Amino acid sequence: MVFRKDGVARFLSHLDLQEAWIRSLRRAFLPLAYSQGFHPRPKLQFEEALPLGWASEAERFWVELSTPMASFEILRRLIGEAPPGIEVVQAFPFAGKPQAPAFRVYALKGDCVQSLAANEALCAERLAAWRKQNGEQPVQFGVSAEGWVLELQSLPGQNLLSPKKVLIGLLALETLPLELQVRRLAVARAEALAGYRALGQSCPRSEEAA
Numbered sequence: 001m002v003f004r005k006d007g008v009a010r011f012l013s014h015l016d017l018q019e020a021w022i023r024s025l026r027r028a029f030l031p032l033a034y035s036q037g038f039h040p041r042p043k044l045q046f047e048e049a050l051p052l053g054w055a056s057e058a059e060r061f062w063v064e065l066s067t068p069m070a071s072f073e074i075l076r077r078l079i080g081e082a083p084p085g086i087e088v089v090q091a092f093p094f095a096g097k098p099q100a101p102a103f104r105v106y107a108l109k110g111d112c113v114q115s116l117a118a119n120e121a122l123c124a125e126r127l128a129a130w131r132k133q134n135g136e137q138p139v140q141f142g143v144s145a146e147g148w149v150l151e152l153q154s155l156p157g158q159n160l161l162s163p164k165k166v167l168i169g170l171l172a173l174e175t176l177p178l179e180l181q182v183r184r185l186a187v188a189r190a191e192a193l194a195g196y197r198a199l200g201q202s203c204p205r206s207e208e209a210a
Contacts, residue, residue, distance in 0.1 A: 001060065001061050001062070001090070001091050002058060002059070002060050002089040002090040003059050003060075003082070003086055003087060003088050003089055004055075004057050004058075004087040004089060005050070005055055005059050005085060005086055006055045006056075007085035008084050008085045009083060009084060009085025009086050010053050010054060010055050010085065011052060011053060012083070013049075013052065014049035017046070017083075018044065018046060020083040021044065021083070022041075022044065023083075025042065025063065025078075025081075027081045028077040028081045029077060030063075030065060030069065030074065030077060031065050031067045031069065032064075032065060032066065033064040042064075044062065045061060045062045046060075047060050047100065047101065048160055050184065051163075051164050051182075053182075054182045054184065055182070055183040056184035057183065057184060057186070058185065058186050058187050060187065062094060062098045071091045071092050071093070074091040075091050100154075100160055101154075101187035101188055102153060102188065103152070103154075103186075103187065103188040104151070104153075104163065104184065104186070104187050105149055105150070105152075105185040105186040105187075106149060106150045106151075106152075106163055106182055106183065107148070107149050107182070107183045107184075107185050108147070108148045108149065108150060108180070108182055109147065109180070109181040110177065110179050110180035110181055112173070112177055112180060114148075116141075116170065116171060117141075117148050126169070126170045126171075126172065127139065127141060130170060133169075134169075138152070138153035139151070139152055139153075139161070139166060149185065150163065163182070167180075167182075
């Protein structure tokens with residue numbers, strides 16, 4: 001399942017978001033598969049939690065159904081049932097074990113970003129310093145059709161990079177300022193990277209075969 005998160009939903013904790021989705025799926029009368037034991041729970045798996053206050057165009061989670069159901073029927077049933085600030089974008093079958101995304105793109109807005117972006121030398125210096133301290137992990141900061149964006153790629157065998165920690169390092173701050181607006185634009189698995197277009201062109205909103 002792919003969904004957008006904005007508005008009041010930006011301030012839901014990861015746990016609250018999961019519980020809100022469980023209630024929505026139950027109200028939609030989807031045939032949910034449940035875990036075993038004394039306290040059965042719907043079988044859901046979410047991706048990494050977004051920091052509180054961040055928006056997203058491409059949040060994903062996986063839900064196991066007890067009986068197969070067509071994607072259009074799932075979307076039809078979920079109309080009007082999603083939590084406030086949540087918009088369902090896609091529902092499609094997925095075979096196999098869910099995998100963490102290897103590639104993530106974030107749009108950035110704020111005076112602190114503009115100040116860094118306006119100084120190319122400082123920007124390059126900060127990127128070089130971050131890579132030296134954290135290893136040669138693929139991190140890019142630049143401009144695209146969406147404005148200023150941060151691209152993060154996790155190499156095989158490495159843990160996911162924290163976008164919040166990367167931004168704190170690039171901006172040389174103790175914590176991120178409240179005026180900074182961050183929106184996740186896209187996520188993709190490693191095998192989809194070959195088809196991703198470079199900075200300067202529009203970012204994909206989601207991965208069809210996620």
